[in-house]
Amino acid sequence: MRFQTVTGLASVEDVRLADGHGHVWIQPPEGAEVRLELNHPELIELELKDFSRAGGTTIVDCQPGDCGRDARMLVRLANATGLQITATTGFHQRKYYPTGHWLWSATATEAAKYFVRELTVGMQETDNGVPATTIKVGYEGSIEGQTRILMEAAAEAGRQTGAVILFHTEQGKNIEALPPFFEERGIPPSQLYLCHVDKRPDFGLHRELAQAGVLLGYDTFVRPKYKPEKNVWRLLEAMLAAGMGDHIAVCLDLALFSMWKHDGGEPGLVTLPAHIVPRLRTMGLEEIEIRKLTGLNVIRRLAQKKEVL
Ligand SMILES: [Zn+2]
Numbered sequence: 001m002r003f004q005t006v007t008g009l010a011s012v013e014d015v016r017l018a019d020g021h022g023h024v025w026i027q028p029p030e031g032a033e034v035r036l037e038l039n040h041p042e043l044i045e046l047e048l049k050d051f052s053r054a055g056g057t058t059i060v061d062c063q064p065g066d067c068g069r070d071a072r073m074l075v076r077l078a079n080a081t082g083l084q085i086t087a088t089t090g091f092h093q094r095k096y097y098p099t100g101h102w103l104w105s106a107t108a109t110e111a112a113k114y115f116v117r118e119l120t121v122g123m124q125e126t127d128n129g130v131p132a133t134t135i136k137v138g139y140e141g142s143i144e145g146q147t148r149i150l151m152e153a154a155a156e157a158g159r160q161t162g163a164v165i166l167f168h169t170e171q172g173k174n175i176e177a178l179p180p181f182f183e184e185r186g187i188p189p190s191q192l193y194l195c196h197v198d199k200r201p202d203f204g205l206h207r208e209l210a211q212a213g214v215l216l217g218y219d220t221f222v223r224p225k226y227k228p229e230k231n232v233w234r235l236l237e238a239m240l241a242a243g244m245g246d247h248i249a250v251c252l253d254l255a256l257f258s259m260w261k262h263d264g265g266e267p268g269l270v271t272l273p274a275h276i277v278p279r280l281r282t283m284g285l286e287e288i289e290i291r292k293l294t295g296l297n298v299i300r301r302l303a304q305k306k307e308v309l
Contacts, residue, residue: 001303004133005084006074010058012303015084017273018058018295020249021166021195021217024048024077024085025061026068031098036255041073043262047269048081050261054273058084060298062166062195062253064136065089066103067096071123071130086302089118089157090136091150092168104146111153112160119161120308131308134193135165141173143181155185163305166193166217172200179212189213193301195251199226201235210239210247215301219253221276222267237283245289249298250276 001012025044028035038044048059063069071087078085091103091111103111115135122129135154143151158165165187169175175197179189194209195217206216218236220226239248252272254260261268267275272294280290 001300002307003299003303004086004131004305004308005078006071006087006130007078007085009307010084012296012299014057015295015299016057016291017055017277018060018299019051019056019252019269019272020060020295020298021062021219021251021253022059023061023063023253023255024059025070025073026063026255027070027073028068028096029066029098032067032096033099034095036068038255038257038260040257040263041077043257043260045077045080047260047262048077048083051269051273052081052083054270055277056083056269056273058086058295058299060086060134060302062088062136062168064092065118065124066101067092069123069125071126071132075126075130086133087123087130088134088136088166089115089123089132090134090154090165091138092136093138093140096138103150106149106153108149108152108156111150112156115153115157116160119157119163119305133163133302133305135163136168137165138168139178140170143177151181152185155182155187158182158187158191159185161306162191164191164193164301167195169194169196172197172202175200175209176205179209179214190301191304193217193249193298195219196253198232198235201231203235203238206235206239207242207244210244213247215247215249215297217249217251219251221250222252222271240283240285240289245292246297248293250280250293
């Protein structure tokens with residue numbers, strides 16, 4: 001099985017350790033209400049090299065076009081570090097866009113056409129035609145207004161391309177509404193990837209979603225604010241005990257420079273290989289289970305996308 005990266009098709013078997021929800025580069029557009037910046041190429045390259053040296057192979061970048069993504073930088077950083085980096089199309093929350101951005105008044109047909117073009121021909125900022133791999137949906141917990149229209153578009157693009165739809169969720173708010181909405185539109189749960197859901201550590205709900213086939217992204221392992229010992233580690237343990245280990249992706253989501261070592265922050269990308277993986281070993285997991293949690297579960301799903309020839 002192969003999956004699309006910004007530097008070409010890569011083999012799923014070569015994935016050893018992935019950040020299943022990562023941020024490699026964010027250059028916020030002029031006029032955006034909320035500006036998160038991750039845009040020092042030299043520091044980013046050093047941090048990515050640390051990640052790679054410690055065993056990291058792959059990063060699923062989660063910043064869509066026009067609200068911070070620069071696919072040319074993703075290509076440059078992938079080439080400089082040897083990492084497999086995937087990019088996303090789709091849309092994030094409105095606050096990350098300049099006011100009046102066309103997506104926020106587009107029809108579903110117009111938005112779907114743009115998403116499909118990015119997934120098949122190439123992302124808009126790449127003139128050499130580098131395709132995106134996933135479709136992001138910025139979901140705040142309600143399916144209405146323009147978000148609903150853009151979700152219709154994401155479903156259409158997912159149907160046409162087989163690409164995984166990955167969701168920003170607001171701490172898991174109303175995620176139970178997502179599988180029915182997308183199933184009605186021909187998208188199976190196995191194509192849905194719900195991120196940040198460990199901030200709502202409701203075991204019963206997680207088990208139900210996993211049993212339905214959805215992939216759940218957990219990313220609070222190194223965020224004291226969310227009390228990881230009490231929440232995500234216990235949730236993970238319960239989910240593994242329930243046999244749901246194929247439906248979880250262990251991620252970092254370090255979208256702020258203050259969390260990158262090379263800008264003087266903590267804990268840095270290296271925390272995934274240096275702390276999280278060893279901790280998983282202490283739980284008695286086999287290497288293949290760890291590889292699934294930290295890479296294969298996400299990347300196998302990404303490989304469902306139709307290859308672009
Ligand atoms: Zn993120």
